[in-house]
Amino acid sequence: MHSQHSSQPVFRALADPTRRVIIAMLAEGPRRIGDLVVEFDMTRPAIAKHLAILKQGGLVCVENKGRERINRLNPDALKSAADWINQFEQFWDEHLTKLKAVVERET
Amino acid sequence: MHSQHSSQPVFRALADPTRRVIIAMLAEGPRRIGDLVVEFDMTRPAIAKHLAILKQGGLVCVENKGRERINRLNPDALKSAADWINQFEQFWDEHLTKLKAVVERET
DNA sequence: TTTATTAGATACCTTTTGGTTTCATGTCAA
DNA sequence: TTGACATGAAACCAAAAGGTATCTAATAAA
Numbered sequence: 001m002h003s004q005h006s007s008q009p010v011f012r013a014l015a016d017p018t019r020r021v022i023i024a025m026l027a028e029g030p031r032r033i034g035d036l037v038v039e040f041d042m043t044r045p046a047i048a049k050h051l052a053i054l055k056q057g058g059l060v061c062v063e064n065k066g067r068e069r070i071n072r073l074n075p076d077a078l079k080s081a082a083d084w085i086n087q088f089e090q091f092w093d094e095h096l097t098k099l100k101a102v103v104e105r106e107t
Numbered sequence: 108m109h110s111q112h113s114s115q116p117v118f119r120a121l122a123d124p125t126r127r128v129i130i131a132m133l134a135e136g137p138r139r140i141g142d143l144v145v146e147f148d149m150t151r152p153a154i155a156k157h158l159a160i161l162k163q164g165g166l167v168c169v170e171n172k173g174r175e176r177i178n179r180l181n182p183d184a185l186k187s188a189a190d191w192i193n194q195f196e197q198f199w200d201e202h203l204t205k206l207k208a209v210v211e212r213e214t
Numbered sequence: 215t216t217t218a219t220t221a222g223a224t225a226c227c228t229t230t231t232g233g234t235t236t237c238a239t240g241t242c243a244a
Numbered sequence: 245t246t247g248a249c250a251t252g253a254a255a256c257c258a259a260a261a262g263g264t265a266t267c268t269a270a271t272a273a274a
Contacts, residue, residue, distance in 0.1 A: 008124055015122035016262085017115055020191075027195050034220065046263055048222070053261095067220050067271040078195055084127075085189045088134050088182055123232080141250065153233055155252075160231095174241040174250050217274075223267080230261070239252070244245100 010081045013057030018042070019050050023059060026073035033069065117188045120164030125149070126157050133167060133180035140176065 013019055022036060033051065037044045051071060054060040058077035063070045120126055129143060140158065144151045158178060161167040165184035170177045 007127075011118075011121050011127070014118050018262090020114075020118070023195070032220075033222095042262095043264065044221080045223085045265085049262075069221070073195075075195055078192055082189060082192045085121075085185055085192070088130070088180075088185055125232090139250075140252095149232095150234065151251080152235085152253085156232070176251070215274100217272100219272075220270085222269075225264100225266085227264075228262090231259085232257105233259100234257075235255090237252105237254080240250085242247105242249080244247085 007080060007084050009057040010059065010077055011084075013054050013059050014081060016050065016053075018047075019054055022047075022050060022054065023073060023078075026060060026071060030063075030070045030072045033071065036071075114187055114191050116160075116164040117166065117184055118191075120161050120166050121188060123157065123160075125154075126161055129154075129157060129161065130166065130180060130185075133178060137170075137177045137179045140178065143178075 014023075018040065021040075025031060025036060025039065033044060033047060036051075037047050040047060051060060055062065059074055060071050061074050063072065121130075125147065128147075132138060132143060132146065140151060140154060143158075144154050147154060158167060162169065165187075166181055167178050168181050170179065
């Protein structure tokens with residue numbers, strides 16, 4: 001049952017709402033840190049820390065372009081979180097089946 | 108793009124490795140707190156707190172049975188986290204398509 | 215070659231988190 | 245009814261998380 005690959009950094013990265021918004025923004029296209037900062041009521045070091053955690057989780061990768069740094073979303077890491085959750089797909093299928101059975105018996 | 112329902116408590120619940128193990132255990136069947144505690148190198152209050160956070164996230168619900176309390180996994184909440192992640196399914200499909208194209212050009 | 219732009223690094227602070235010990239409560243069974 | 249069992253609750257603590265202000269470094273453009 002328990003999957004092996006440590007999904008800890010990914011779930012940790014997903015835990016913060018600011019980071020999830022950053023993920024949504026990067027899904028629309030690559031951004032520099034400055035581009036992200038102006039969207040939040042927060043200083044740059046704060047966003048930089050969030051990006052660092054997203055990188056740790058493998059969710060974001062960076063490309064150096066002169067003095068700029070382009071941040072890109074790496075969807076593969078997100079997929080690994082989805083995979084962990086989907087371990088339980090079978091469980092909730094059964095759950096819904098049972099629920100349906102109960103409802104049908106009651107009507 | 109951004110889904111409305113606050114998924115914060117769910118992702119917060121998923122962030123801790125102990126809680127994810129608890130989820131995996133409850134997926135095999137309902138358990139009392141005591142049953143969970145013996146599986147960890149941790150005191151009961153610690154597990155109780157983790158369960159409280161899982162309940163907050165809607166991932167676990169409890170049924171009082173005399174002096175016992177049966178904890179059950181609620182898969183619907185897990186599904187909401189999966190839904191959030193799946194918002195980006197299209198993105199990583201595109202990503203993989205582009206990657207494939209690059210690889211094919213290089214060979 | 216200055217000057218503005220884009221960004222990383224460091225030190226610091228406050229709140230939250232994850233854990234503990236200790237004590238109180240309700241229920242089943244002898 | 246007394247004791248054992250299953251659990252909840254409160255007070256406390258160290259470490260991590262999330263934020264700030266400030267300083268430094270590299271590149272582009274005037």
